Amino acid sequence: MDNLLDDFKNAWKRPNNALPQIIIINIVIFLVLAVLNIFGKIMGVEVVSNFVYDQFTIPPLFSDFLMRPWTLITYAFAHSLHSIFHILFNMLVLYWFGKLIVEYLGNQKLINLYVMGALAGGLLYLFVYNLIPYYIERSNFPGMVGASAAVYAITVAAATLLPNYTFYLMFLGPVKIKYIAGFYILISFLGTVGGNAGGNIAHLGGAFMGYLYIKQLQSGNDWGLWIGGIMRFFKSLFIKQPKIKVTHKRSNKSSRNSSSKTSSNTGTAQNIADQAEIDAILDKISQSGYESLSKEEKQKLFNASKKS
Template sequence: MDFSERIKYEWNKSDNTLMRVIMINVAVYLLLATVIIIAKFGGVPILGDITAKVFFLPADISDLAFRPWTLLTYGFAHSIGDIFHIVFNMLVLFWFGQIVVSEIGSNRFLGLYIWGILAGAVAFLLLFNFVPYFTDLKNGTVLIGASAGVYAVVVAAGTLLPNVKMNLFLLGEVSLKWIAMGYIILSFVSLAGGNAGGNMAHLGGALIGYLFIVQYRKGNDWSKPIVGVTSFFANLFKRKPKMKAYKGGASSYKADDSNRQKQARAKKSTEEQNQIDEILDKISASGYESLTQKEKQILFQASKK
């Protein structure tokens, strides 16, 4: 299985929302890098301007009115000049995202992440449009990065499992609640620095992460509207099965034949799933390289279904 096939396989896994979010962030980063390189070396600065209008959230509400989609798209873009921006965000998202997914599931994780991005955008806009010191600075100021969504996930993990410990480099075992609190304090004191807008977005994401879990425990699932919208658009691109019409009175032998076909398909599907499970167990025990060529092909074919 080559690299592209591996990516396809990872993307098509069920309940794989966390990895899909990370993959989208990485893909957008590479896309932005490619466009900016072409713009610079090809002498086409307009490409850079178009990229900014698609992905960067402007602080000025009058600019936002002409590109409202940036309330969301900014959260999937990262600074090209600082690779550690995306690397650190994706590592933290992966570590804490696994904890959140294990507790509330993939769909709710997606809702949490998107709400974090939106809350970060709102906090950023409030700062630059209603706090006197910052209103004169909003012209030309933009926001990018997944940090607000990442903060939402970190704080959600700390709220869900406050006393579970994570082993941190140099610090040893630290409870999730203290890690989340550390993130919040760090962004709060950093409001006095040069990236006040970014840190305000962090705090907006952190707040929504806490509120999301509080409401979840009360039986209010804030992820439903997000999942509903994403499912609608996802279904638009799914191939619909062809419908067959039969003229009046289908005979009994046709019904029997249909039942036999259904049973045969179910049996085949079970056998295929058992085969896939055995291959995955082998990967878990001995690694991907231990698979035979036939097993790799079976895995690849399964990923395409």
């Protein structure tokens, strides 16, 4: 409990601390929207609070979506105001499974999964409600909110990476996370024709993205590199980069150049060797589970996750 509280107390003081930051952003947005909703009803200006809420609600029809396309990502940071359990459940699952992703793959991979899971869930939701007759007939609702698609991506990603990792659940005892993820997917599939059909369809889209992301990562392809690039671009707009002072010396110039090239080549070769070793460890986890790793392999994977 102390570690959890410490994570959130220092959420903005520590570098590479995306998990508590994402959770805090979700909570703050929920509270702001809830307060606006209350004052809107009390003061008789619900049109204002509803307008703000709509900016976080992804509509089912393309014609409405084109009027506010940003909702393809903002919907993943808002939750239903009718029940606190919607955000509570999402944030708990995000914390439990997100800790695994951060520990074994690093901070940036968690961000990648959250964003790509939200995009995949939102796109599948739009596809279904605009191309499948059964859902087109049932598209007369305001829209969808919730981080569930992003959370499902992280949950399934963790279960794909570490299928035999065990959580101890109340009343059930030790359960491998691959079974927990499988249960979530089954429940969502059964709900695709229920009252929350749109949300459950988005869950499946996020889950599929989580699986694909890890499989591609194990093959050496990081589908989320563009997300890190966008983040670095916007960060560069607000954070002033230090100027680098370059000096030149004539003495032993050729010797230093030769030494530098040798060092660079050695470093490049070492990086390639390290990446190949990490890929082999991830393959072993996928096939036999995390418990099959030796102590040295676990340490190498942990060290690699801290560099990500």
